[in-house]
Amino acid sequence: MSQLQATPVADKADLGASLREFWHYFSVNRGAVIGLVVFTLLVLVAIFAPLIAPHSPDQQFRDAILTPPVWDAMGDPRFLLGTDPVGRDVLSRLIHGARYSLFIGLFVVVGALFVGVILGVLAGYFGGWVDALIMRVMDIILAFPSLLLALVLVAILGPGLFNAMVAIAVVLQPHFARLVRAAVMAEKNREYVTAAKMSGAGHLRLMLVTILPNCLGPLIVQATLSFSNAILDAAALGFLGMGAQPPTPEWGTMLATAREFILRAPWVVTFPGLAILITVLAINLIGDGMRDALDPKLKRS
Amino acid sequence: MLNFILRRLALIVPTVIGITLCAFFFVRVLPGDPILAMAGQHGVTPERYEILREQFGYNLPLWQQYFNYLGNVLQGNFGVSLATKRPVITEFMTLFPATIELALVAMIFAVVVGIPAGIFAAVKRGSWFDQLTMGVALTGYSMPIFWWGLLLIIFFSGYLGWTPVSGRIALTFFLRPITGFMLIDTLLYGNWPAFVSALRHLILPAVVLGTIPLAVIARQTRSAMLEVLGEDYVRTARAKGLSARRVVNVHALRNALIPVITTIGLQVGLLLGGAILTETIFSWPGIGKWMIDSISKRDYVVVQSGLLLIALIVMAVNLAVDVLYAVINPRIRVK
Numbered sequence: 001m002s003q004l005q006a007t008p009v010a011d012k013a014d015l016g017a018s019l020r021e022f023w024h025y026f027s028v029n030r031g032a033v034i035g036l037v038v039f040t041l042l043v044l045v046a047i048f049a050p051l052i053a054p055h056s057p058d059q060q061f062r063d064a065i066l067t068p069p070v071w072d073a074m075g076d077p078r079f080l081l082g083t084d085p086v087g088r089d090v091l092s093r094l095i096h097g098a099r100y101s102l103f104i105g106l107f108v109v110v111g112a113l114f115v116g117v118i119l120g121v122l123a124g125y126f127g128g129w130v131d132a133l134i135m136r137v138m139d140i141i142l143a144f145p146s147l148l149l150a151l152v153l154v155a156i157l158g159p160g161l162f163n164a165m166v167a168i169a170v171v172l173q174p175h176f177a178r179l180v181r182a183a184v185m186a187e188k189n190r191e192y193v194t195a196a197k198m199s200g201a202g203h204l205r206l207m208l209v210t211i212l213p214n215c216l217g218p219l220i221v222q223a224t225l226s227f228s229n230a231i232l233d234a235a236a237l238g239f240l241g242m243g244a245q246p247p248t249p250e251w252g253t254m255l256a257t258a259r260e261f262i263l264r265a266p267w268v269v270t271f272p273g274l275a276i277l278i279t280v281l282a283i284n285l286i287g288d289g290m291r292d293a294l295d296p297k298l299k300r301s
Numbered sequence: 302m303l304n305f306i307l308r309r310l311a312l313i314v315p316t317v318i319g320i321t322l323c324a325f326f327f328v329r330v331l332p333g334d335p336i337l338a339m340a341g342q343h344g345v346t347p348e349r350y351e352i353l354r355e356q357f358g359y360n361l362p363l364w365q366q367y368f369n370y371l372g373n374v375l376q377g378n379f380g381v382s383l384a385t386k387r388p389v390i391t392e393f394m395t396l397f398p399a400t401i402e403l404a405l406v407a408m409i410f411a412v413v414v415g416i417p418a419g420i421f422a423a424v425k426r427g428s429w430f431d432q433l434t435m436g437v438a439l440t441g442y443s444m445p446i447f448w449w450g451l452l453l454i455i456f457f458s459g460y461l462g463w464t465p466v467s468g469r470i471a472l473t474f475f476l477r478p479i480t481g482f483m484l485i486d487t488l489l490y491g492n493w494p495a496f497v498s499a500l501r502h503l504i505l506p507a508v509v510l511g512t513i514p515l516a517v518i519a520r521q522t523r524s525a526m527l528e529v530l531g532e533d534y535v536r537t538a539r540a541k542g543l544s545a546r547r548v549v550n551v552h553a554l555r556n557a558l559i560p561v562i563t564t565i566g567l568q569v570g571l572l573l574g575g576a577i578l579t580e581t582i583f584s585w586p587g588i589g590k591w592m593i594d595s596i597s598k599r600d601y602v603v604v605q606s607g608l609l610l611i612a613l614i615v616m617a618v619n620l621a622v623d624v625l626y627a628v629i630n631p632r633i634r635v636k
Contacts (some may be wrong), residue, residue, distance in 0.1 A: 277475065
């Protein structure tokens with residue numbers, strides 16, 4: 001792998017080989033494979049939510065308010081996981097909620113990745129005052145506890161799912177910038193970069209085509225971990241009333257509206273949280289597996 | 302050493318200035334006029350508006366406003382809460398001990414459980430204990446703590462009735478704060494039942510807040526320990542015929558703990574962020590709940606100053622960790 005990283009990813013056969021090698025090491029890790037399977041199922045659930053969900057997430061069954069799950073003596077076979085305080089089917093809301101959580105994760109990671117990579121490459125490649133300026137701004141963002149900063153940003157932008165996603169992307173983005181900067185600084189004096197410079201490659205080409213592909217490994221791992229962080233933070237903001245607003249079936253928001261019923265109807269609290277935990281756990285398992293598979297040090301042992 | 306500390310301090314200066322700029326501009330970028338926001342629903346007459354504008358210095362150029370703000374902050378003047386009309390710094394000082402107490406106990410819990418768990422997992426690598434510990438740690442690391450808190454309330458407060466649902470101490474006890482730390486104050490008064498009550502109130506929030514640090518510490522200890530156990534000097538110690546226990550406790554552990562201590566220090570920001578959620582769930586009267594309440598009440602003076610104070614505290618702790626790290630690990634100082 002170290003060999004592969006030292007030479008720029010040039011042709012497709014090379015890429016295929018490194019992918020195969022990656023999969024070889026990834027698939028040995030049982031946890032990672034389980035995580036991948038669970039995550040794939042979640043993606044399928046999210047895509048086909050309207051087909052799978054037994055009811056509409058917003059339909060209120062006024063005759064069945066706070067029905068317990070089906071295995072309870074008071075349960076109703078129509079509502080497998082019971083109903084919430086206004087008689088909506090918890091399972092259907094959870095299934096639709098998967099769409100929100102996965103979309104939040106994707107949006108935040110893509111946003112943070114995009115901005116973070118640009119800033120990191122600029123800082124690492126040019127160094128000097130560009131580097132100093134960008135990294136000091138990143139330091140400032142990282143000086144605040146991330147959830148607090150996200151909360152304050154949402155207070156400025158106004159509560160809502162979109163603003164919450166933007167705020168989370170802003171607070172997660174410095175991690176990408178730092179990572180890319182370090183990787184670019186390590187790579188930019190290597191021989192292949194000098195060679196490309198000699199043959200007349202411009203700044204843009206050197207940054208994006210020559211150097212960046214060789215920093216991908218750690219970036220992918222960071223992206224995976226940020227994906228799960230984004231889902232957790234968005235749920236936390238929803239829970240605090242600053243994220244998605246009711247009646248959106250977002251898992252954190254569902255928890256917030258169910259809070260006062262915790263002792264009377266534990267199921268309306270239990271299942272949304274369990275959904276968050278399972279999703280985040282699956283993604284973290286994948287992230288751990290990828291980190292191990294991409295780490296040349298662990299492979300030799 | 303002094304040189305190292307001075308260099309670290311110099312590095313921090315731009316960040317601190319940046320933080321004050323953030324806090325300053327926070328109120329300026331809010332939608333709506335700050336004076337109208339302060340006036341609330343009653344509104345103000347145009348004449349009064351002009352007077353207030355002058356009084357708060359909003360008629361000055363922006364850079365002058367910033368320096369006035371900075372001057373106030375340096376003198377410890379953080380403004381007056383719009384909601385309670387009390388100085389922000391007074392409110393902060395009353396509430397901060399509650400958060401420190403919660404965070405400290407959470408951290409002690411995380412360290413006391415996390416480090417031994419990580420060591421055992423590393424020593425018995427691949428055993429069922431290792432797999433179980435790492436499974437639990439990853440679950441803890443993935444935990445939405447606001448939900449975890451609710452689950453614990455359902456089980457321990459609702460089902461078993463062992464712990465109270467919210468607050469710091471039963472309302473029947475009224476103690477004038479001495480240190481502000483409930484556990485210490487109750488002991489200073491020699492009021493045993495009050496101490497027990499405070500402890501029962503503290504236990505669930507501390508477990509909830511400590512869960513993620515616990516997971517991080519256990520994982521970090523295990524991997525640091527595994528790395529150290531593979532080193533030559535550990536092999537030498539074994540070859541010398543030292544007992545396994547001595548090799549682990551003396552030769553391996555000391556070196557493995559260095560990165561763990563850094564990790565512990567870096568959890569402070571995370572703890573203060575987590576405190577927002579934990580304090581909200583358990584109605585714990587600390588700065589986390591204070592901040593979220595102020596955000597929803599639109600008490601922007603509190604949010605502005607609270608943000609600044611919390612960021613400065615996190616920075617100070619991180620600096621202290623850096624220095625401590627340099628004390629234990631002299632190699633760092635040279636760079």
